[in-house]
Amino acid sequence: MRIVLVGPPGAGKGTQAHLLAKTLSIPHISTGDLFRANISQSTPLGLEAKAYMDAGKLVPDEITIGMAKDRMMQPDAAKGFLLDGFPRNLGQAKALDEILAENGIALDGVLDLEVSEDEVVRRIAGRRLCRNNGSHVFHVDYNQPATPGVCDECGGELYQRTDDTEEAVRVRLEEYHTKTEPIIGYYADQGLLVTIPALGKVSEVTERAIEALRG
Numbered sequence: 145m146r147i148v149l150v151g152p153p154g155a156g157k158g159t160q161a162h163l164l165a166k167t168l169s170i171p172h173i174s175t176g177d178l179f180r181a182n183i184s185q186s187t188p189l190g191l192e193a194k195a196y197m198d199a200g201k202l203v204p205d206e207i208t209i210g211m212a213k214d215r216m217m218q219p220d221a222a223k224g225f226l227l228d229g230f231p232r233n234l235g236q237a238k239a240l241d242e243i244l245a246e247n248g249i250a251l252d253g254v255l256d257l258e259v260s261e262d263e264v265v266r267r268i269a270g271r272r273l274c275r276n277n278g279s280h281v282f283h284v285d286y287n288q289p290a291t292p293g294v295c296d297e298c299g300g301e302l303y304q305r306t307d308d309t310e311e312a313v314r315v316r317l318e319e320y321h322t323k324t325e326p327i328i329g330y331y332a333d334q335g336l337l338v339t340i341p342a343l344g345k346v347s348e349v350t351e352r353a354i355e356a357l358r359g
Contacts, residue, residue: 151257
């Protein structure tokens with residue numbers, strides 16, 4: 145299967161992408177991983193991206209598209225892939241269509257994880273990270289530490305990232321509505337869109353997604 149995963153920040157795309165890719169036995173291709181791999185390997189695209197990033201500039205779509213194209217053409221993606229974070233806007237979505245058409249393949253579906261804005265704010269603004277180890281993550285509502293403000297794992301101080309405040313989350317949501325949300329209508333017009341509610345246990349959302357994609 146060839147799938148695109150979309151949804152607002154805080155919808156659980158990263159978690160679901162990993163689980164869905166594993167269940168469907170296809171590679172999970174995320175924009176973040178593409179950039180890290182290309183930059184660490186000093187590929188031509190990676191060097192270009194790094195130059196823009198070092199200058200504090202946005203990386204042009206052409207570079208992101210090039211990285212995605214190279215990754216989708218790798219042998220392990222011959223029978224399918226799950227795209228997470230790409231395409232991020234209409235220009236990238238149209239470029240993806242061209243890449244697929246050139247190679248005689250097509251998307252099987254675009255999975256939209258639906259979550260209300262209030263839930264997105266609740267999920268992200270409620271996150272607390274350990275200063276000693278950023279992989280130790282808690283939540284003021286869903287995963288409270290035994291002692292408020294203290295990491296259960298190592299005793300480190302828990303804090304809220306500056307980009308996790310409600311104000312910052314609402315800015316990210318506005319950017320999502322402006323830049324990314326239009327691709328939902330684009331794919332709906334192609335009959336590819338599958339929308340599922342992303343509420344409930346992680347396993348329940350995964351089962352819901354698999355059923356919708358195979359339905």
